[in-house]
Structures are given as structure tokens and as C-alpha cells.
Amino acid sequence: MPPPSLLIFDFDGTLFNTHASIKETIKLTFTTLLPTSPPPPDRDIEAQIASGVGLADTFRSLHPTASTSPLPPAEFENWVSKYRELYAQHGQGLVAAYPDAKLLLQTVQSKGIPMSIISNKGVEAVKTALANNGLEGLVPEEFIIGDKTPGAKRKPDVGSFEDVLLPRLKEKGIADADRGNILVVGDTVADIGFARNLGSRVCWCRFGYGDKTECEGLRPDWVVDGLGGVVRILQS
Template sequence: MISLAVFDFDGTLFDTHESISQTIKLTFDALSTYTPPRPEIHRLIASGAGLGDTFRALYPSPSEFAAVENEWIEKYRALYATHGQQLIKAFPGAKDLLTELNAQKVPIAIVSNKGVAAVKTALQRNGLDGYVPEDLIIGDKTPGAKRKPDPASFVDILIPTLRESYGVDVKAEDVLVVGDTVADIQFATNIGSTVCWCRYGYGDREACQELKPQFVVDSLAEVVGIIKA
């Protein structure tokens, strides 16, 4: 019996690849004369790297990036809100999957490297608001959260929130983590849960396969079958 479903956002519930790569390019256009190579941008998206790490890796002088990091992240987020959100779309089957979980009264959480505001906006724009409680959406600025695969988002935030706000005591072995990258699979391993790897996402296929996830799917529709089983 699954007592909690934890979803990644980018490359799992939502197709955000174009929105991220375009907004990275727009950020460089606004703040630099340098244009990073697209293959490197795609590699960093596939790795699940956070904004700071992504720009540091792409920046012409990584050692000098610390001084401008906040400015670049703020510019990216402003551009993402005005340009990137328009390019985001939910993967096929997302609504049916979330509806099925709600029908079975399985709590849904999202743990993402994105900001919570960006996740909420994408859910609203795609008609998926109301399926995931706001206090179960964890982003990169959520107090106490740490980037996956660190288990802090589950141990220090989700477990206490579910217990205090919903009266639900969750055991790690009853949790299903659904994600597309190595970080998601390792996150599931670190909290002791079952993992469903979304092969259709952005993660490095060979690296993900080597970690031997318990379930592998090529669409969100296949996750419904895992939930029902």
C-alpha cells in the first residue's frame, strides 16, 4: 500500500526542457556577451543541477561567479516567469494520475529544485492546481530543504508536515518516489523508499539504469498501474 507519492517536477510531471534552456539563453543574453554551448546546457539539465550550479558551470569564469550569483538567479527567475512558463506543458497522463491518487486518498508531494512559486504557476496554468497541497510542494528555497539526493526534504519537512497537518504517519517503505534523474533514484534509496524511474525524462539513461530502479516507465499512464497494483 502506497501511503505517499513524491514526484519530481522537471522531466517527470512536466516537460520543461525548452523552457529551462531558453531561459538560460535569455539570461546570458541579458547579463553577458558569452553564449554557452547548447550541448552543455542540455547536459546540466539532464544532471538535475540547481540554478546556482548550472550557471557556475556555464559561466566563463566559474571562480568569479559567486559575486554575481544572486543577480543571475534573480534575472533567470524573472525571465522564467515572463517567458519560460509559456513553454511548460504537463506530460500526457499527468491529470489522470493525480486524479487517481486523489481518489485513493494517497497524499501527493512535489520535491523540486525549482522555486515553489514556479511550480505552483505551472500547475495552475495547466489546470492541475488543487491536486497537490501547497505545504507538500518543496522547492529550492523551502526552509530546511536540501537538494536531492539529500533526504532532508523527506525527513525534516514531509514527515513532520504530514503528521502535524494531516494526521498521517508515513513509513519510508510505503513511499513511492517518481522521478527521471540519478538524483531522484538516489533520493529514494537514501530515504528507503521504492522508486519509479521515468525513462522518458531528462536523466542520463545509462547512469539511471545502473542504479536498478524498482520500476521503469515510459509514460505517466504506466504509473497508474503501479499505484493500483
């Protein structure tokens, strides 16, 4: 196989271990905004993390009124804002890059392969985590696409690529990549679905948060148990 023309990385559960930070900040958000009710049980929070859905959908599903009288969508935007505020204060300290994350990004950079992060996470949270873990500057900031980036869509929708990343790549003189030669690296069904919708190849990170049975059933092109496995794919 030829080397990838572009690498698109997921963030949570792929480059970074953010499970504890997400879970604890979700609980803290419920404790702050709904102090009269206990926070959702861990198993329900973990199921939402494994699905790869966005924050608004996560809070909508976990809210105690979800099955009776759901709150209006605008209300959950307030929950998302509070979550981000609390995450910046309390969650970032629980975030750590996975082993070989720096080696992987340096390998991609040394090979001259363009790379991007497309995440359902906010861009500032991604940039802060990269900086805190010594990875700042390896992924061009303009190629980091997240929730609230104008024009971005939650995976598996490919709008974040078509409407946001692709125009930015062209602005930098990077030719339109052959979709079949793009490599998506992610850990959930949303990432695999994104790759399939894009018509690209996909490497599933089995060590991440995705449901193992569901992800395996989608038959990703590669499966790795650590980021060093992605390095070996690139070197082969």
C-alpha cells in the same frame, strides 16, 4: 506490494515537460547578464539539465570563468534571481504537462494517498505551471517543496523530506510514513539517489531528462515510458 503510503513526485521531466523553457531561459539569462559572450552551447546546457542539479550550480558550471577564476557564490544568487524573473516572463509559456499527468494526480487523490512535489525548481513556478495546465488544487500547496523553501535541500539530500515535508504531514495528522513504502517518482539520478537515501521505492521516468545509462545503472524498482505507467503501478 501494498499501496504506497506516500507519493513524492519530481516536477521537471516527470510531471511536466519543461526542457525547452529551462534551456531557453538559461540562454536568455546569459544573454542578459553576459551580453559580450555567446551563451553556452546546447549540449552543455542539456548535460546540466540531465544531472538534476540546482540553478546556482548550473550557472557556476556553465559560466565561462568556471575553469579559470570562478565568481563568488553570492554572484550566482543574482543569476538565479534573474533566471526566475525571465522564466516567469518568457519560460512559463513553453511549459506543458505530460500526457496522463492529470489522470495520475486524480488517481492518487481518489485512492486517498498523500502526495507531494519535491523539486529543485522554485515553488511559485511549480504552482503557476499547475494552474496554467488545469492541475491546480490536486497537490496540496503546503506539500510542494522547492528551491528556497526554508529548510529544503537539493536532491539527493533528503533534508527536504526530513526537515520540511515530514513536519507538514504531521501537522495535517498524517502519520509518519513507513520509508520503505514511500514511492518516489522522478527522472534523474538525483531523484533515484534521493529515494535510495530515503530508503524508499522509486519509479524512474525514462521519458524525462536523466542520463539513461546512469539511471538504468542505479536499478530503479520500476521504469515507465509515460505517466500512464505510474497509474498502472498504483492500480496493480
